Amino acid sequence: MTRTETPPIGPVVGMVGAGQLARMTQQAAIALGVELRVLANSPSESAARVIVDTRLGDYRDLATLRAFAEGCDAITFDHEHVPTGHVAALAADGHAVHPGADALVHAQDKIVMRERLTAIGAPCPAWARVSSADDLDRFAKEHGWPVVLKAVRGGYDGRGVWVCASAADAEEVLASGTGLMAEAFVPFERELAVLVARSPHGQGVSYPVVETVQRDGICVEVIAPAPGLDPEDAAAAQHIALKIASELGVTGLLAVEMFQLPGGRIMVNELAMRPHNSGHWTIEGSRTSQFEQHLRAVLDLPLGSPAPVAPVVVMVNLLGGDDPDVFARYEHVMAHDPGVKIHFYGKEVRPGRKIGHVTAFGTDLGEVRARARHAAVHLMTGEYV
Amino acid sequence: MTRTETPPIGPVVGMVGAGQLARMTQQAAIALGVELRVLANSPSESAARVIVDTRLGDYRDLATLRAFAEGCDAITFDHEHVPTGHVAALAADGHAVHPGADALVHAQDKIVMRERLTAIGAPCPAWARVSSADDLDRFAKEHGWPVVLKAVRGGYDGRGVWVCASAADAEEVLASGTGLMAEAFVPFERELAVLVARSPHGQGVSYPVVETVQRDGICVEVIAPAPGLDPEDAAAAQHIALKIASELGVTGLLAVEMFQLPGGRIMVNELAMRPHNSGHWTIEGSRTSQFEQHLRAVLDLPLGSPAPVAPVVVMVNLLGGDDPDVFARYEHVMAHDPGVKIHFYGKEVRPGRKIGHVTAFGTDLGEVRARARHAAVHLMTGEYV
Secondary structure: OOOOOOOOOOOEEEEEOOOHHHHHHHHHHHHHOOEEEEEEOOOOOOOOOOOOEEEEOOOOOHHHHHHHHOOOOEEEEOOOOOOHHHHHHHHHOOOOEOOOHHHHHHHHEHHHHHHHHHHOOOOOOOEEEEOOHHHHHHHHHHHOOOEEEEEOEOOOOOOOEEEEOOHHHHHHHHHOOOOEEEEEOOOOOEEEEEEEEEOOOOOEEEOOOEEEEEEOOEEEEEEEOOOOOOHHHHHHHHHHHHHHHHHHOOOEEEEEEEEEOOOOOEEEEEEEOOOOHHHOOHHHHEOOOHHHHHHHHHOOOOOOOOOEOOOEEEEEEEEOOOOOOHHHHHHHHHHHOOOOEEEEOOOOOOOOOEEEEEEEEEOOHHHHHHHHHHHHHHHHHOOOO | OOOOOOOOOOOEEEEEOOOHHHHHHHHHHHHHOOEEEEEEOOOOOOOOOOOOEEEEOOOOOHHHHHHHHOOOOEEEEOOOOOOHHHHHHHHHOOOOEOOOHHHHHHHHEHHHHHHHHHHOOOOOOOEEEEOOHHHHHHHHHHHOOOEEEEEOEOOOOOOOEEEEOOHHHHHHHHHOOOOEEEEEOOOOOEEEEEEEEEOOOOOEEEOOOEEEEEEOOEEEEEEEOOOOOOHHHHHHHHHHHHHHHHHHOOOEEEEEEEEEOOOOOEEEEEEEOOOOHHHOOHHHHEOOOHHHHHHHHHOOOOOOOOOEOOOEEEEEEEEOOOOOOHHHHHHHHHHHOOOOEEEEOOOOOOOOOEEEEEEEEEOOHHHHHHHHHHHHHHHHHOOOO
């Protein structure tokens, strides 16, 4: 069945990519009567399984993107890997592309991002472009070891980041030919994230600041709101995120990953311009899910309330384990805790792969966190914690 | 794209029918990783627009149903019109059909329903089978005019119900050959509904009792929980609904529509065995939406918490008006009230047709109701109230 048989009733939003972010966007699109179209690599991808108007093709090919965009009221992205020039070309063709190329490049190129954030006064770690052992040595002399090396383009979920304790640790990656930058290692106390939305007509909203817990570079847990965060620090973090969205001309969602240093000071780590793992808690935990918010923003509709529905919301990611039969473990989790929400992305289970998440909410952080963890650990491993 | 290209990862639930109930079930299926399959009449139906595994065919044809059921882990329904014998035949083939024929017949045949409810002691209006003016006259002599005539099979949303003030009002319908029953007119104070779920292994849960407001036989507004309902009366209503589910062997959802009489007494009006209009408020208003609950029940998984997330939730249906461009009116509604939730079913707008609903929640009934009504009236008519 294709859309040619069934003319759309609502606005058509084309999302390039068909991972779990597009899949969860479909839940919001169904409610709003928005017709979501995705560009997938294969019909077995997470979103392709639940979106009728799935087109297959390579997002690196401009002709494919142009055919995909035909008839869409807005174009947006499930990932940041579409070449910047292609994004600009779609806009030049007359398509409403959100975020646009001039904004998106800041989520694609870490040097462009750092230059711009420095220019607008957003607090960042010390950084420099490096292309040789000499460059790295100079940087380390000024800022000390360890040094964090990052691929300028293409990294995600911890890939493309190397924490180097000495010059020896950096040899291999320096020799690889990858475009690199160095950042001073930030001895942070914890990581925070601020998710904001900005619409083409300029409205902005910020969700509460959350604490994110990473393991091996992958987000494993999100606590909303960030426990014990000073209200002034929270307001400052939201202000920085909204300012970045505005200065960079972001349209749609912007997730700003931050470090919080001992004493409370905040530094910007990374930017993402799409629905973000740190915002999955909003599906049940906020009046407006991040996925609905993104659709509203890219269609230039007024934004929804980001207010939370409970004092504490905890989301824990499900990473694939050795036993792929996650469904067999639903029974215990659902019987044990009738209030926990399970999300499974319809992906083949492979060790370490993000295959879903669980969300719990309530009033007591310790209790809510324990509930979310219990459900997640059991779904992943079959163990009882 | 068909499922043959993409083997399912999760359990497959086949839902016969592809209206808005199946469409909203898909939102819950996406979260749980359940693969929802629907049997539709046309690819432009509400659910067919958002479900990849849409099969086209006639639910009155057993061979079509058998082909549809192949490979499903459970079979369920978006409406009650599948012939009872076909439902039994699918179960005899070895399929897990929820609800089964023996339960479903009570939602299909009002005489079977009234006989059974009377036998188990559930309070009902006085009723009798009628097939002639003489039968009707005898019934009216005992119970007085007006008399409510109902089609024994096939009625919904006010169709198949005639309130007759005198024998003359009944002439036409008596002559039509429709199978009929008479019910005493109940001078009710208001209508209530209780939504319960029951799983094959026997677990039952009840959502809070809601008040429903009907116009021309169509549900237009639902208030959860029913305002001012005496806690004992609420518990009694939930008890009746759970007892009916258990006695009738219902698996999946059961909605029990009730009359509340002056003084508080309750009578059972109608039964529905599927997600129900009186439960749409649960999508955002309860920890577990009725659609997720139905999937859990038909897959024999433990049921979710029916607890509401706010003290007051109000849902107002959207009925099609003269101007079909509902989307053009999103802007005012979203800007006016960032907390209201819009649901649009992807159906062609026709006057009087259920095309969506809106939900608002908060703490003050008057304020929440005004917000939901404002949104609904504007979306339907463009007026400001």
